[in-house]
Amino acid sequence: MNAREAVLPGRWIRGSFGILFAGMAFTGLGQMPIFKRYYIADIPGLGWSADFFFTHTLHYLGAGLVLALFGYAVADYLLSVRRRYALTGAGWTRVLILAGIVGTGAVRVLKNLPDVTFSPGFTMFVDIAHLGLMMLFLGAALLFAVTKRHWVRKRPSTEG
Amino acid sequence: MPRDISRRHFLKAGIAAAGALTASRLPLPAAVRGASSKELATLIDIRKCIGCGACVEACSWTNEAKFPEPKKPFPKMYPSRVKVSDWSERRHVTDRLTPYNWLFIQEARVTVNGEEKTLTIPRRCMHCQNPPCADLCPWGAARKLENGITRIHPDICLGGSKCKKVCPWHIPQRQTGTGLYLDLLPSFAGNGVMYKCDRCFDRVAQGELPACIEFCPEQVQKIGPRDAIIQEAHAVAGEIGGFVYGEHENGGTNTIYVSPVPFEELNRAVQKGPGRPHLRPVEDAMAHADNLAKAMVIAPVAGIGAAAARFLRASGRDAGKEGKEDGS
Numbered sequence: 044m045n046a047r048e049a050v051l052p053g054r055w056i057r058g059s060f061g062i063l064f065a066g067m068a069f070t071g072l073g074q075m076p077i078f079k080r081y082y083i084a085d086i087p088g089l090g091w092s093a094d095f096f097f098t099h100t101l102h103y104l105g106a107g108l109v110l111a112l113f114g115y116a117v118a119d120y121l122l123s124v125r126r127r128y129a130l131t132g133a134g135w136t137r138v139l140i141l142a143g144i145v146g147t148g149a150v151r152v153l154k155n156l157p158d159v160t161f162s163p164g165f166t167m168f169v170d171i172a173h174l175g176l177m178m179l180f181l182g183a184a185l186l187f188a189v190t191k192r193h194w195v196r197k198r199p200s201t202e203g
Numbered sequence: 204m205p206r207d208i209s210r211r212h213f214l215k216a217g218i219a220a221a222g223a224l225t226a227s228r229l230p231l232p233a234a235v236r237g238a239s240s241k242e243l244a245t246l247i248d249i250r251k252c253i254g255c256g257a258c259v260e261a262c263s264w265t266n267e268a269k270f271p272e273p274k275k276p277f278p279k280m281y282p283s284r285v286k287v288s289d290w291s292e293r294r295h296v297t298d299r300l301t302p303y304n305w306l307f308i309q310e311a312r313v314t315v316n317g318e319e320k321t322l323t324i325p326r327r328c329m330h331c332q333n334p335p336c337a338d339l340c341p342w343g344a345a346r347k348l349e350n351g352i353t354r355i356h357p358d359i360c361l362g363g364s365k366c367k368k369v370c371p372w373h374i375p376q377r378q379t380g381t382g383l384y385l386d387l388l389p390s391f392a393g394n395g396v397m398y399k400c401d402r403c404f405d406r407v408a409q410g411e412l413p414a415c416i417e418f419c420p421e422q423v424q425k426i427g428p429r430d431a432i433i434q435e436a437h438a439v440a441g442e443i444g445g446f447v448y449g450e451h452e453n454g455g456t457n458t459i460y461v462s463p464v465p466f467e468e469l470n471r472a473v474q475k476g477p478g479r480p481h482l483r484p485v486e487d488a489m490a491h492a493d494n495l496a497k498a499m500v501i502a503p504v505a506g507i508g509a510a511a512a513r514f515l516r517a518s519g520r521d522a523g524k525e526g527k528e529d530g531s
Binding site for chain 2: 074075076077080081082095096099100103104106107108110111112113114115116117118119122123149152153154155156157158160163166167168169170171174
């Protein structure tokens with residue numbers, strides 16, 4: 044960890060987000076029938092990963108935690124962090140992709156409620172967009188990690 | 204084989220003639236005509252079914268064009284534990300659900316009013332009100348239409364069989380060697396297409412009745428707005444001291460059965476297994492999702508509230524410090 048990263052705010056938020064997001068990626072991928080086929084569910088302790096209802100419940104629980112964390116992070120940024128730090132281009136990129144993931148996920152949750160029916164084409168678009176945006180986010184996160192581009196930077200007026 | 208063909212052709216011709224004669228007299232629910240936001244349900248009065256199989260035949264020839272024509276040999280599957288599912292050489296099987304048989308007649312030897320009888324029960328997709336197959340399909344291939352039909356789109360389905368696993372009755376059936384997966388990674392992802400009753404969505408869209416309803420000589424089935432069908436099911440059940448199945452199963456379905464004997468008894472009597480669904484009570488498979496969805500509305504509000512509380516506490520501390528500094 045370099046000195047610059049050490050002073051960036053919200054370390055616990057980013058840490059929690061990383062763990063949550065990894066869980067969401069795993070349970071999200073588990074919505075595809077691949078864990079049993081590719082022996083993931085055969086790994087001791089991961090038998091549950093082939094239970095679609097269980098992974099779905101975990102994905103929903105994780106989504107609730109992600110939403111709570113996002114609510115906290117956005118409010119915290121707007122109320123206090125924003126005065127000293129600004130979102131970087133890499134930060135905005137991540138925020139926009141995340142907004143897309145949350146938005147498409149929310150539509151899918153709505154669609155799964157009783158008496159809610161969306162057109163088949165729209166539902167399919169949302170399904171594929173949710174997965175595609177997740178892949179995009181993982182790619183972007185990897186790129187920004189390699190190029191050391193952080194979410195926020197200190198505002199010039201507060202530097203030094 | 205020639206015997207089968209001639210029999211099939213005879214039945215087709217007979218059914219078509221009977222249909223033409225009776226179609227004009229069938230009361231077509233207003234909601235069936237054109238698009239409607241109202242869900243349509245079917246009522247299946249088990250007492251009336253004589254097990255003639257006309258519905259099975261009608262389903263078969265009406266939906267023939269939708270049946271798979273798999274490409275062979277099938278792609279080699281990896282890993283080797285993935286088994287192909289091939290019904291293309293067994294298209295004539297009618298005593299269970301298959302990719303080529305979306306409706307079959309289940310038999311139950313039971314006692315009705317002290318008399319031993321064999322009841323025959325047309326079985327197919329229940330068309331749930333909140334179908335887990337459509338909710339949990341990762342591609343949107345399984346979908347619920349506004350008129351209450353749940354169908355699997357054969358051009359999108361990859362044949363992962365998740366819909367079958369999450370269906371409380373395990374209705375959809377897989378055929379390998381057909382569908383989109385052949386154009387993607389045929390050896391590594393997907394395994395064909397899942398097939399099941401689509402309640403003749405194309406006929407219904409044109410204001411026609413599903414084939415199994417139209418060509419039943421005993422008028423075993425009816426279709427109409429769900430509320431009316433439920434009302435009628437209870438009226439019939441009340442009249443005969445009978446029982447209703449499908450109203451609350453899996454949170455509610457659009458296939459309502461009325462039986463003169465309890466469904467527990469029917470469930471014990473019918474042959475169950477792959478392609479032969481049970482008649483047990485079924486909990487709402489998507490109830491967990493409905494409850495957690497409500498929690499999701501509160502979650503971001505809680506997060507915002509926590510951040511605001513932290514901000515206010517910090518502001519209070521800062522104001523306190525400033526006050527002390529001013530006073531000193």
